[in-house]
Amino acid sequence: MNIEASYDQFRKRIESEPLLKNVGALVDFSIQRYGDKAAWIPVDNEGAELSYSELGRLIARSANAFMALGVEKGSHVALLMPSTPEHLCAWVALAKLGAVSIGINPNYTTQELVYTLTDSEAEFLLTADQFVPKLATLIQDNQAIALKKVAVSGASGPASTSRWENLLAEADDHFDSSHIDVSGEDPINILYTSGSTGFPKGCVLPHNYWVIKGKVVAGLWPETTRILCDAPFHYMGPLWRFSFACYLGAAICVAPRASLTRFVDRWKTHKIDFGWINNAMAMTAVGTSDSENSLKVLGTSGISPNLQKLAEARFGVPIREHYGMTEVGLATVMPLGADEMLGSGSCGLTAPFRDCMIADECGNAIERGKVGELYVRGPGIVKGYIGKPEANAQAFRGAWFKTGDLFWQDERGYFYFHSRIKDIIRRSAENISASEVEAALYGIPEVEDVAVGPVKDEMRGEEVKAFIILKPGFDPVSLSPERIVVYCSKILARYKIPRYYQYFQDFPRTSSDKIAKRLLLDGEGVAVTTTYDVTNGTWS
Structure with missing residues (x-):
């Protein structure tokens, strides 16, 4: 089978x-x-x-x-x-x-x-x-x-x-x-x-x-006994982990905050067998004994496919992608046994208790292989936004919740994230996915974190700008914009390569620790350089 x-x-x-x-x-x-x-x-x-x-x-x-x-x-x-x-x-x-x-x-x-x-x-x-x-x-x-x-x-x-x-x-x-x-x-x-x-x-x-999310995750990872919770309890993460733990009689191991320097030690010290990993964690310095842990599975969402492969080998544990959001909980999940999907970029199959549909701009289902907006329905999804009738009207089409994310689905039923509808850069006649450019930049060893967004341009409407945080020991000289362009030219079409580059020490973030890209584009964050324009070779 x-x-x-x-x-x-x-x-x-x-x-x-x-x-x-x-x-x-x-x-x-x-x-x-x-x-x-x-x-x-x-x-x-x-x-x-x-x-x-x-x-x-x-x-x-x-x-x-x-x-x-x-x-x-x-x-x-x-x-x-x-x-x-x-x-x-x-x-x-x-x-x-x-x-x-x-x-x-x-x-x-x-x-x-x-x-x-x-x-x-x-x-x-x-x-x-x-x-x-x-x-x-x-x-x-x-x-x-x-x-x-x-x-x-x-x-x-x-x-x-x-x-x-x-x-x-x-x-x-x-x-x-x-x-x-x-x-x-x-x-x-x-x-x-x-x-x-x-x-x-x-x-x-x-x-x-x-109740549903805890049940589904417990069914996916039934051998779990110790779950690391390192996000604050006003956020959804620890609450679904506790629901997950309740089904299995597992313990939640609660840290005051996430740490990029201590997460490996926490896994080892507390014999964690279920944890979470993201791009930033996967890009930390490799230790000689990283695979000496009790982990049985690591969950993730939106990790770079190349980093997923490297992190699996580094920690010696399956890393399984999923797609979800505050409004719907789990929408898609990658089965634990789907080893051949490692590094494919897929976020899995439709989750239990969920129906997923990829729709066109009119809300009609489209054929597999084509890109459209992901719609989700099922018991236990968001009932609405409090006091926001206009937002509710925009978010729902009947029983379907409109995620605002573009996906495509292959012939076997696996879903692939393409981009966010509001995260598209329109350069001349081309639509550029910021996520695709970010994934390429994450492949540069010196890069610790990155965000990509649009800046206005009189000739082309919008141009691509990269916001970059470098790993300790590197600076804009050792990883210059020109070096980044050379790297990207091997991966991205020419029109997708960022024209503008700015280096940062820290990005503004949301309450769930995601990069607040809108605030970044509006000038917030701790910058260490001005912006470099590769077209004319100047900082300004």
Whole structure:
């Protein structure tokens, strides 16, 4: 049986199995089955290891504490917290209450905090003491924020706030949610998209979003026991990893932040068997013992095909691509056994519980081999953007969600990312995919990170500009624009080769650590040179 037929059987089987009713039911399942097993293991910081039973008691106390504050089904509760067990348990507790949690990035400016709290219609807020000064100023200066209650974890906050530790101490460590009817399609989260252009949109996600994604990933990688979580909990990554862990009784190993210098050591020290890798990680310096690890699989999204091949050999573990986004969760997945697809550039086959269609500009399905926009539908996808009727009208075509990404599909059913609809450079009569040019530049050994975008040009409409961060030990002399042009000329058609080059120390980034390309094009970031024009050989 070939890999596609085997995967099709897997997909049909997992779709035929009953789904747990909601996130609360999923966590209860894991507590009952894996009570004494480790659920939370701290990485790189102080803190205690917690079992599933211990997490369950903290979840119960958190739910009772929220009830004491007045939280009920349908309440909107913002969480401005670091990556701690209290943060995770607050999220699950709110899920059991049928409330809607709002993940808040602690790095937000005051303006961004005001926007998020008002746009999400937050009624309650749980925060940590280190964020109180920013919050106190915000509430004092912005009367539009209509919070009913604020609770502070850590040291006592202002007199108008409640101390979260006191509420937890007074709460029972048993919580009965049988009287609260929460369906799989009820909202559980408002997660904000990257917002690289203007303010972000709040995605209203249902319980099934997490129940389905956890189930699918557990089915794809069933031998997992230790999962590295190094993204903040206001982001989707740790939440789906926890849902994944609950199905298997695995532990999430939680680091305060991602690190390009410590990730290999973390894998080894904590015997991680499921981790994540991206281009930047794959391009770090090779160690002599990198393959001496406990990894069983590394997930990735958007990795350069050449880097994927090199990283598999370096770490001695399968690296499997997928395609997903905040709005739909998983859309496509690469089966673990699809070794022959390594380095193909494909992001896999249609994920369980999902239908994928490549459509033309009118929303009609097009034949395989042709490029069009990827549409996705299925249970548990985004219910809409809160307070954004125009964005909702643009994002949906009936039950289909329009991803805004261009794809093509081969005859075997594998999907290939082509470009983002808004990430196309129109140079004269040619459409140039910024992603294609970026992939070429990532192949240069001296390059650590790169972004490509358009700049206005009177003659051609737009020209191609490359923004480049070099690895330590290299500079614009050792890797000059001219050298880059020579390299690109062997890979790219002449019209795709960037005309402009600028070197940077750091790029502006979104809350999910993606390059905020719009901000970069608008002049943000830490530049180390001016812009070089290869046409006339000048810096300006």
